[in-house]
Amino acid sequence: MNVLGFRVFFRKMSTLKNFSLIPVGVRGMKVLDRMKFLRNIEIPLIKVSVENLSKIRQHCKQYFLKLDNFKPVQDFEDEKFKKCIYLNPETITQWGDISESVRDALFSNGIDENNYSTKVVQLTYENWRFDAIFKAVLPENEEIVSSFSQIGHIIHLNLREHLIEYRQLIGQVLVDKIKTCRTVVNKSNIIDNTYRNFSMEVIAGDEDYLVTVKENNCIFEFDFSKVYWNPRLCREHERILALLKPGDVLFDVFCGVGPFSIPAAKRKCTVYANDLNPDSFKWLNHNAKKNKIILSLFKSYNLDGKDFIYNIFKDYLIEYCNQNKQKGLKIHVTMNLPAMAVQFLKYFKGLIDDKQHLDKFDCEIIVYVYCFAVGDDPDSIARTMINDSIGCDMSKYIMDVFDVRNVSPKKEMMRVTIKLTKEVLFDTNIYEPPNKKLCVND
Known part of the structure; x- marks a missing residue:
């Protein structure tokens, strides 16, 4: 023509x-x-x-x-x-x-x-932009690659089944079109092991998992293939950090590589950071040095969350009650392991069994626990999960329920803020477990 x-x-x-x-x-x-x-x-x-x-x-x-x-x-x-x-x-x-x-x-x-x-x-x-290319190439009337996460030089995708056969093309287009991208990985949505990292496949670019990320005025370096990091939680990290003041204490039960702990220590909070994953523990300490954290304000642990609560957290509270040097101390506890964190709440109930410390206990403890709520009413579901885990009605101690982000249809990541009072820690009241329906077999 x-x-x-x-x-x-x-x-x-x-x-x-x-x-x-x-x-x-x-x-x-x-x-x-x-x-x-x-x-x-x-x-x-x-x-x-x-x-x-x-x-x-x-x-x-x-x-x-x-x-x-x-x-x-x-x-x-x-x-x-x-x-x-x-x-x-x-x-x-x-x-x-x-x-x-x-x-x-x-x-x-x-x-x-x-x-x-x-x-x-x-x-x-x-x-052509990458979205125009995907719209032209990928199957019509099907979900295409409309969004993705970028961690340093790595773009992380969760490709649906109908896109798997296109993964090499998708990866190459992203490497071509995103200037800061050198590696594209396709990862499973499912965290299938104890340490919260994903199985992944490099579908384009360099097989280089060592990344550098800047968040909340801190530099984080880590091996993305061995630790957990979600860039979509940046805003949530900011929200919690805004609540911390110099002199406060933070217990980070599932700290990962330190997105809560490192900035908190930089803001002159005393931080006790813990993670079970030895690779997270390694990079946590690396990032503490990288950001020139004052070591007197920062202690790190490689323990199970239960042991961290039963030993490190408990010992700190008992020592605080015995010394009673600082009045009205404010303690924050972050529990960012949404698939499992609620299960660890029961370890706070009756944690201190020696009632001689009861009268000396005057600190304020706020717990931020994260969970996945699946259903039509995530607020109510999250509250019920808290009650079921601790085994009593915690309604009067729940300060806030916040929807952090949508994970998938009818699945929300929720943050429940709980005031951890002496009544819970010393188990001074007799609680009735939440009402349950009686199941009668035919």
């Missing part, structure tokens, strides 16, 4: 409202072939002189053609008009598609329909 024929054909097609500015003829591609992304498209443009370019471009900015490696304002071969502004063909197919207010503004600057024209432009693989 010659250029003229293409122009006529395209003008007819461009009046269709469903015109989409994506590559064509690549549906179902599984091995990336960049040459097949060439596409000739007739692009609307406005011819302008150099003198009034700055004013015109401000009025047209909302209609700019925005593509990778493509400048919407370019040189134009014309005796009078040396510049042109390319417009988005998905929005503009004729002069009248420009809003009346913008046309009036253009007219006041000497621009009218005579300045409107079109030009056939060849777009290449370099011009």
